[in-house]
Amino acid sequence: MTGPTPHTQAHERSAGAPLRAAGAPLLSVHDLRVEFGTRAGIIRAVDGVSFDVRPGETLAILGESGSGKSVTSQAIMGIVPKPAGRVTGGQIRYRGADLLSRPPGEVRKLRGTEISMVFQDPLSSLNPVFRIGYQIGEMFRRHRGYSRRDARDAAVELMERVGIPAARERVDDFPHQFSGGMRQRIMIAIALALDPALLIADEPTTALDVTVQAQIMRLLARLQREEGMSMILITHDLGVVADVADRVLMMYAGRVVETGDIREVYDHSAHPYTNGLMASIPDLDHPSDRLTPISGSPPNLLDLPSGCSFRPRCPHARQLCADDDPGLYHVGQRPVSHLAACHFAEEVTADVRERI
Amino acid sequence: MSASASERDRAVTASPLLSVRDLHTTFPVRSRLLRRTVAHVQAVSGVSFDLYPGETLGLVGESGSGKSTVARTILGLEKATAGTVTFDGRDLTSLSASEMRPVRRDVQMIFQDPYSSLNPRRTVEEIVREAWEIHPGVVPKSRWKDEARELLERVGLNPDHADRYPHQFSGGQRQRIGIARALALHPKLIICDEAVSALDVSIQAQVLNLLQDLQRDLGLTYLFIAHDLSVVRHVSTRVAVMYLGKIVEMAGRREIFEQPTHPYTQALLSAVPVPRPWDAPRRAEIVVAGDIPSPANPPSGCRFRTRCWKAQPRCADDEPALQPRLGLHPSACHFAEPLQTADTAPM
Numbered sequence: 001m002t003g004p005t006p007h008t009q010a011h012e013r014s015a016g017a018p019l020r021a022a023g024a025p026l027l028s029v030h031d032l033r034v035e036f037g038t039r040a041g042i043i044r045a046v047d048g049v050s051f052d053v054r055p056g057e058t059l060a061i062l063g064e065s066g067s068g069k070s071v072t073s074q075a076i077m078g079i080v081p082k083p084a085g086r087v088t089g090g091q092i093r094y095r096g097a098d099l100l101s102r103p104p105g106e107v108r109k110l111r112g113t114e115i116s117m118v119f120q121d122p123l124s125s126l127n128p129v130f131r132i133g134y135q136i137g138e139m140f141r142r143h144r145g146y147s148r149r150d151a152r153d154a155a156v157e158l159m160e161r162v163g164i165p166a167a168r169e170r171v172d173d174f175p176h177q178f179s180g181g182m183r184q185r186i187m188i189a190i191a192l193a194l195d196p197a198l199l200i201a202d203e204p205t206t207a208l209d210v211t212v213q214a215q216i217m218r219l220l221a222r223l224q225r226e227e228g229m230s231m232i233l234i235t236h237d238l239g240v241v242a243d244v245a246d247r248v249l250m251m252y253a254g255r256v257v258e259t260g261d262i263r264e265v266y267d268h269s270a271h272p273y274t275n276g277l278m279a280s281i282p283d284l285d286h287p288s289d290r291l292t293p294i295s296g297s298p299p300n301l302l303d304l305p306s307g308c309s310f311r312p313r314c315p316h317a318r319q320l321c322a323d324d325d326p327g328l329y330h331v332g333q334r335p336v337s338h339l340a341a342c343h344f345a346e347e348v349t350a351d352v353r354e355r356i
Numbered sequence: 357m358s359a360s361a362s363e364r365d366r367a368v369t370a371s372p373l374l375s376v377r378d379l380h381t382t383f384p385v386r387s388r389l390l391r392r393t394v395a396h397v398q399a400v401s402g403v404s405f406d407l408y409p410g411e412t413l414g415l416v417g418e419s420g421s422g423k424s425t426v427a428r429t430i431l432g433l434e435k436a437t438a439g440t441v442t443f444d445g446r447d448l449t450s451l452s453a454s455e456m457r458p459v460r461r462d463v464q465m466i467f468q469d470p471y472s473s474l475n476p477r478r479t480v481e482e483i484v485r486e487a488w489e490i491h492p493g494v495v496p497k498s499r500w501k502d503e504a505r506e507l508l509e510r511v512g513l514n515p516d517h518a519d520r521y522p523h524q525f526s527g528g529q530r531q532r533i534g535i536a537r538a539l540a541l542h543p544k545l546i547i548c549d550e551a552v553s554a555l556d557v558s559i560q561a562q563v564l565n566l567l568q569d570l571q572r573d574l575g576l577t578y579l580f581i582a583h584d585l586s587v588v589r590h591v592s593t594r595v596a597v598m599y600l601g602k603i604v605e606m607a608g609r610r611e612i613f614e615q616p617t618h619p620y621t622q623a624l625l626s627a628v629p630v631p632r633p634w635d636a637p638r639r640a641e642i643v644v645a646g647d648i649p650s651p652a653n654p655p656s657g658c659r660f661r662t663r664c665w666k667a668q669p670r671c672a673d674d675e676p677a678l679q680p681r682l683g684l685h686p687s688a689c690h691f692a693e694p695l696q697t698a699d700t701a702p703m
Contacts, residue, residue: 064556064558179647180419180647182647209419209648210583210585210624210627211418211623212418213627213629214629218643236557237557239628239629239631240629242629242631242632263634266631267632276558277557278631279561280558280560280561282561282564282587282590283586283630284585284613284630285630285636285637290568291561291564291590292561293559293560293561293565294558294561294562297528297529298558
């Protein structure tokens with residue numbers, strides 16, 4: 001794997017283009033299915049998920065544990081844990097070409113160059129015995145054929161860009177000599193090394209303190225703006241992405257239950273799960289004496305209910321919900337995109353209006 | 357928020373259940389090569405607070421602030437280097453291990469990770485009744501089965517599941533088992549150390565409501581340690597903010613969230629992500645630079661000065677005391693003042 005891949009040359013991003021340009025999506029996931037074989041049976045971790053990411057756009061994929069949000073990103077990156085996990089259907093089109101039907105070697109080249117990823121735990125993603133300058137520089141040596149010296153210089157430059165103070169003095173330090181926040185900056189530097197068109201960040205701030213979390217989110221937002229890249233932010237925290245994301249994709253039990261422009265979804269949620277999550281979060285600015293939790297437990301993926309998976313926990317559930325699985329459909333009259341998978345979406349949004 | 361006001365009135369008239377004075381907890385850093393102590397990590401350095409019956413004191417801070425060490429020192433799991441911990445009139449730091457045992461009945465702890473704190477080889481009933489085996493006389497043996505079932509029901513679990521093992525429960529249910537175990541000895545004080553941090557949001561709200569119900573029904577007192585300020589605001593009567601081993605600001609929950617005067621509290625509050633930033637009252641945007649310094653080598657004077665935008669030479673020489681400032685609550689900053697730009701939320 002030396003030299004630039006054909007794709008980095010063929011698809012120069014046009015500088016100065018509007019950040020949220022409409023038109024052809026950069027990434028288009030259609031009816032994605034991922035299964036995991038366990039001793040107890042087969043789990044459909046991702047069950048027919050579809051979404052687009054447009055150039056320059058930030059999409060937040062939200063969900064709790066077991067929702068399938070991380071597995072979705074693993075499928076895009078081609079890193080679904082094997083042999084237990086397996087992509088069983090659907091397409092992942094990147095710049096129009098389906099990654100799932102291309103030879104693995106070719107897809108691997110895209111990773112790191114065109115599509116790169118930042119994980120939750122930077123310490124386990126960094127090699128403890130190599131100096132960080134070497135680890136960042138590896139991207140340039142491997143993919144761009146830089147000399148050691150040039151790669152080191154490029155590493156310093158990147159470290160500066162992601163806000164690591166005294167980069168030139170610290171380039172030869174080892175991962176353990178950095179704090180958690182700085183290590184996450186190093187991971188971001190590695191992810192950005194080859195100017196990816198799409199950055200996937202899976203819970204990038206979950207392991208960090210709140211003040212550091214704010215620093216990292218600002219950094220990601222700034223880099224996204226400067227580079228004009230697209231971003232997929234995967235998180236369980238509705239608040240963390242609110243300032244950064246353009247659109248959200250709410251997942252539950254392996255499916256998309258609601259998606260649309262972030263303000264539209266947060267302000268006029270049309271799915272009882274989204275609505276329930278909103279009511280579960282203690283409000284720092286308008287505290288109430290009591291929270292309204294979602295009742296029941298997270299779904300058992302081995303034994304999902306018929307029809308709508310959320311139905312056993314849903315205050316709106318009726319017989320129809322058990323008989324018929326609601327697909328995603330457009331809600332509301334506004335000219336914005338907003339889809340929800342609920343038979344009683346209108347009723348749910350009416351409730352939301354009452355609450356606000 | 358009339359409830360919190362009346363709680364505070366009650367708190368002021370009663371004598372404290374727990375009184376921590378000038379608590380220090382230091383960990384030696386030993387060099388394997390030199391075979392001697394080369395440094396000391398001052399995890400807790402000079403913490404004082406009172407906890408009144410029936411109230412919830414929220415202890416917030418980031419990693420390295422020492423908040424969990426405060427809890428562990430109160431319980432005697434770490435040895436205090438200096439200072440006193442007075443519980444129900446007795447100084448716990450001077451007690452021997454056997455003298456501590458009856459105190460442990462009254463002070464229980466709920467941990468962050470319910471799974472690693474529950475014995476996987478014991479059924480839920482065995483987990484709950486273990487405390488009665490250790491502390492005979494609390495519940496007569498003939499009552500164990502019934503009492504265990506009642507406890508499970510009390511925390512919202514199906515009593516018919518008493519013979520199941522922890523792995524057969526979800527994360528939220530496991531935390532309920534941990535709560536049932538903490539309640540088994542009818543404690544007066546429960547220390548919740550990041551008790552809801554590992555739970556999904558929808559489950560977190562269930563457990564927070566449960567903790568509130570238990571406090572109301574059983575008259576419990578909580579020391580609630582957490583890093584999530586939204587959660588702390590929701591559950592606390594009063595809040596203490598810790599930074600690098602010290603309390604930097606302490607006040608009733610409404611005051612600390614609406615009129616914080618310490619720069620660190622202000623920075624912490626401004627960093628809290630809110631779900632609908634477009635609807636939230638405009639808050640000052642403060643992003644503190646850098647990371648928390650090492651507690652093995654804390655800055656002189658004010659420990660926050662290395663990250664503080666208000667720092668002056670005086671802050672390095674003269675450590676600001678935690679004392680009431682500007683006619684408000686205690687704050688450990690020479691330049692304590694409410695934020696000018698932040699709108700305060702109507703309550």
